[in-house]
Amino acid sequence: MSAPAPPPLETPTHTESEILVRDFLSSHPELDKDLGEIEVMTDRYTNEEWAAQIRETQRKVLGKSSGVEEGLVRKFECPKVGSREFAETIDHTVLKLDATAGQIDALCSEARTEGFKSVCVRLNYVSRCVSNLKGSPVVVACVVGFHEGTQDTYNKLREARAAVAAGASELDVVLNHSILTAKNNATGGDKSHRPQLSESTIESLTASNTLANSKPRTGALTPAEGPYSKPEPSPIPRSPISQTAGDPIPDYSTIYRELASIRSLCPSPTVLKLILETSQLDAQQIVAAAHLAAAANFDFIKTSTGFNGPGAKLPDVQLMVAAAEHLSTKTKSNGGSPVRGSKMQVKASGGIRSLEDAITMLEAGATRLGTSSGLWIMQESRRAKQDGEQARPAATRLYTDDSVGGY
Ligand SMILES: O=C[C@H](O)COP(=O)(O)O
Numbered sequence: 001m002s003a004p005a006p007p008p009l010e011t012p013t014h015t016e017s018e019i020l021v022r023d024f025l026s027s028h029p030e031l032d033k034d035l036g037e038i039e040v041m042t043d044r045y046t047n048e049e050w051a052a053q054i055r056e057t058q059r060k061v062l063g064k065s066s067g068v069e070e071g072l073v074r075k076f077e078c079p080k081v082g083s084r085e086f087a088e089t090i091d092h093t094v095l096k097l098d099a100t101a102g103q104i105d106a107l108c109s110e111a112r113t114e115g116f117k118s119v120c121v122r123l124n125y126v127s128r129c130v131s132n133l134k135g136s137p138v139v140v141a142c143v144v145g146f147h148e149g150t151q152d153t154y155n156k157l158r159e160a161r162a163a164v165a166a167g168a169s170e171l172d173v174v175l176n177h178s179i180l181t182a183k184n185n186a187t188g189g190d191k192s193h194r195p196q197l198s199e200s201t202i203e204s205l206t207a208s209n210t211l212a213n214s215k216p217r218t219g220a221l222t223p224a225e226g227p228y229s230k231p232e233p234s235p236i237p238r239s240p241i242s243q244t245a246g247d248p249i250p251d252y253s254t255i256y257r258e259l260a261s262i263r264s265l266c267p268s269p270t271v272l273k274l275i276l277e278t279s280q281l282d283a284q285q286i287v288a289a290a291h292l293a294a295a296a297n298f299d300f301i302k303t304s305t306g307f308n309g310p311g312a313k314l315p316d317v318q319l320m321v322a323a324a325e326h327l328s329t330k331t332k333s334n335g336g337s338p339v340r341g342s343k344m345q346v347k348a349s350g351g352i353r354s355l356e357d358a359i360t361m362l363e364a365g366a367t368r369l370g371t372s373s374g375l376w377i378m379q380e381s382r383r384a385k386q387d388g389e390q391a392r393p394a395a396t397r398l399y400t401d402d403s404v405g406g407y
Helices: 015-029 047-062 101-114 125-134 153-165 184-185 198-216 252-265 285-297 314-327 355-362 374-393
Strands: 090-093 118-123 138-145 170-174 273-274 300-302 343-350 368-371
Touching: 015 125, 015 153, 015 368, 047 252, 047 285, 090 101, 090 343, 090 374, 101 118, 101 125, 101 374, 118 125, 118 285, 125 138, 138 153, 138 273, 153 170, 153 252, 170 252, 198 300, 252 273, 252 285, 285 300, 285 314, 300 314, 300 368, 314 343, 314 355, 355 368, 355 374
Parallel strands: 090 118, 090 368, 118 138, 138 170, 170 273, 273 300, 300 343, 343 368
Antiparallel strands: none
16 A cells, blocks of 8 residues: 655745735846845844833823823824825825836826825835936835735845835835734734624725725726724723733744844835734734834834725824824833834824825824825815815905905
């Protein structure tokens, strides 16, 4: 009797995004050539030390006195609708895998016309956008590790470096959030503060968001569906800290090393944003990710890729803003110094479809919006501005008013 055939060798599976990056890099060695041995940063603290610091940040940001748990949050001033500052909050985004060169060219010319802050694209279109946008203040942002975040550090570093070599001045890097949720995945995790969504609802939200990001760009101004970006009617109460002494500590060191290595390879003025994928995280994990982003000197924390579950949610943006603020204040437990000297900014992204969504996020303290609906938002803002002007009494009236006299 012959021995049973050995099991087939497991071949690693690669996502479509990984294949796109790999193929792009192998056909553009000029962007990849200087890499050599990439230095992966050594750790600053032991994992236990990170855990102690992060627990303290969680306690401060989520604790009773912060007011976050009760939804006591500040309302920030939103740039005037229709102003240049308002347009400059928008990263005009196309990240679908099958985007065509023509769609990318249109994205760039729209961004120039509207005065957006950036165009946000994948690696394969960075050079094209850079040359399209020459002489304009619009910058090019490139996603890294999109959209799963689980790519290994070495590949994220190669991608980041190539994007900068191609002319990107901002990098939107996806956090390897599976490291933070390893415990959740094993135990079911504590997501009690989130609205209960069934698996099929989550799947359909993911599909609808992916579809919206993949809509053919016809130039027609119709709002895409994005009901999950609607603010909650009332703030969702946050769950109390549930980490107990016996819980395994997530591998914070690995996350920090990855982020610090990217920062060291792409120093300032390259703007680094960390995409947390908040739909996958509970409140404590969001704060932990914010802590590590601040420690690695990232400039922004960003909510979502737009490809994995619900996008930006108001309570998550509020929490991220509170965390960023806390991380830039001096604390006793940190020897009187902040984790990051200046405050990280917050980018809300995923499912931002309307002017109302945009204002909601900006008033919650976000300073940047990642959206594939920028044109629609601008059209709505022009209409709102016009309506405002029509509603205002004509300035000349003051001088024709009989009671003033003398004119
Ligand atoms: O970072 C940006 C997001 O991918 C944009 O998502 P969206 O298509 O839902 O606007």
